[in-house]
Amino acid sequence: MRPRSVLLLLLASTVDAGCASRAPSSAGALATTATAGPTIALVNGQWYTGSGFARRTLYMIGGVLLTRRPSRVDSTIDLANGYVIPPFGDAHTHNLDGTFNLDKVRGAYVAEGTFYVQVLTNAATNAAQVRDRWNRACDLDVLYANGGITSTLSHPFLAYEPRAMGLYGEWAPHAAAIRTSRLREGNAYWFIDDLAALDATWPRILAARPGVLKIFLLDAMEQPPAMPDSGLPHGHGLRPSLVPEIVRRAHAANLRVAAHVETAADFAIAVDAGVDIMAHLPGYGFGNDPDGRARLGGSTAAFEIPETVARKAGQRRIVVTPTVSWTLGGSGPDSAAAVVVRQALMKRNIDRLTSAGVRFVVGSDWFGSTATHEITDMRAARVWDDATLLHMWAVETPQSIFPGRKIARFDDGYEASFLVLDQNPVSDFNAVKSIRLRVKQGCPVS
Numbered sequence: 001m002r003p004r005s006v007l008l009l010l011l012a013s014t015v016d017a018g019c020a021s022r023a024p025s026s027a028g029a030l031a032t033t034a035t036a037g038p039t040i041a042l043v044n045g046q047w048y049t050g051s052g053f054a055r056r057t058l059y060m061i062g063g064v065l066l067t068r069r070p071s072r073v074d075s076t077i078d079l080a081n082g083y084v085i086p087p088f089g090d091a092h093t094h095n096l097d098g099t100f101n102l103d104k105v106r107g108a109y110v111a112e113g114t115f116y117v118q119v120l121t122n123a124a125t126n127a128a129q130v131r132d133r134w135n136r137a138c139d140l141d142v143l144y145a146n147g148g149i150t151s152t153l154s155h156p157f158l159a160y161e162p163r164a165m166g167l168y169g170e171w172a173p174h175a176a177a178i179r180t181s182r183l184r185e186g187n188a189y190w191f192i193d194d195l196a197a198l199d200a201t202w203p204r205i206l207a208a209r210p211g212v213l214k215i216f217l218l219d220a221m222e223q224p225p226a227m228p229d230s231g232l233p234h235g236h237g238l239r240p241s242l243v244p245e246i247v248r249r250a251h252a253a254n255l256r257v258a259a260h261v262e263t264a265a266d267f268a269i270a271v272d273a274g275v276d277i278m279a280h281l282p283g284y285g286f287g288n289d290p291d292g293r294a295r296l297g298g299s300t301a302a303f304e305i306p307e308t309v310a311r312k313a314g315q316r317r318i319v320v321t322p323t324v325s326w327t328l329g330g331s332g333p334d335s336a337a338a339v340v341v342r343q344a345l346m347k348r349n350i351d352r353l354t355s356a357g358v359r360f361v362v363g364s365d366w367f368g369s370t371a372t373h374e375i376t377d378m379r380a381a382r383v384w385d386d387a388t389l390l391h392m393w394a395v396e397t398p399q400s401i402f403p404g405r406k407i408a409r410f411d412d413g414y415e416a417s418f419l420v421l422d423q424n425p426v427s428d429f430n431a432v433k434s435i436r437l438r439v440k441q442g443c444p445v446s
Helices: 003-021 102-112 124-133 157-164 172-180 195-207 240-252 264-273 290-295 307-315 324-328 336-355 371-381 386-401 429-433
Strands: 040-048 053-061 064-066 075-078 083-085 088-093 114-119 141-144 148-150 189-191 213-216 257-260 418-421 435-440
Touching: 088 371, 088 386, 102 114, 102 371, 114 386, 124 141, 157 172, 157 189, 189 195, 195 240, 213 240, 240 257, 240 264, 264 307, 307 336, 324 336, 324 371, 336 371, 371 386, 386 429
Parallel strands: 040 075, 040 083, 088 114, 114 141, 148 189, 148 213, 213 257
Antiparallel strands: 040 053, 053 064, 083 418, 418 435
């Protein structure tokens, strides 16, 4: 019998008793301390060290790892010289938002080896439909933001409201109806225009049980220009003065905050307010929006992160999902020249942030696509080498999604979650496509 088949049989014998005991009471609280069950020795594996691989024997009991041989070993699994890495993460997606295409997207995540997913804006009611499926030993771990916090009629309003109205084609003829509709308010988005609105809405935001909060800064300003009375709305997101108070309340509730940013000024506002995650790099869509391009003078200056801001972001250990796939592609009045400008801007900002110690993680922000989309474009951008990208995807990204968890490392007490590859992904990154075995908290995943 092949090693994978033997391991599946042995693991399956422990899963029925172990999965229930390791099911979390909430999205962010996974039980990982179970010690019951047989001990399995994992031999002849090349285990990821963070930079390369080392041949080791590890032991697995109750969903966690041991590095020293216990007094009793019930069975031994030969990993046949496979290369063992932590499972991957997707730190910025809008997938898994309800039952639509759920099995297909879940299958794509499992196939690529992504077990940890952070949904940065979704409908809370949709998450409620599928929440019980996740965050257990044998399946994906998923955090939901349960609505984006913005100003009236600002993004992500148009991402959700027209579809809630049943509008899937041209929206402009229905602009007046869209502007007055609020079908997804308090569900996929929250309108906060002043402190009184924050006071009134905050209990409902927490009642939606978010695993992370998402706020929106869209060339934010304290006194934005009046929005036209007709046409599809495009606002500026939250007023800067509200952001520190939102972050303060979120942190008091043990919630991290992710900020959608468009400009370098937005980035600085978020850094000063103490946000934890930047959901984009400034200028990721530069040249796609003719109104935005005109407003900002057609120059990249408004998107260049100052070194002082970069240093502060590094000191505060802010995490960035650069959404490179948005920089390399685009829609609207785009051109090859615009992509070149965006890519050069992106590289300059990444260089400044990297020098300042800012961490980057993987998250594509493309609905229907998984992390493979983003990691492919990150390689194509040639900003990072393959060894850095492997560590980013397998270590930095999962740990950024679940910072309190013992994951993405092969040491005593860490979760027994891993992928076994046929080849060395440090030597050839494409080896990540040859996953021989997927295990999460001691449970085979398929």
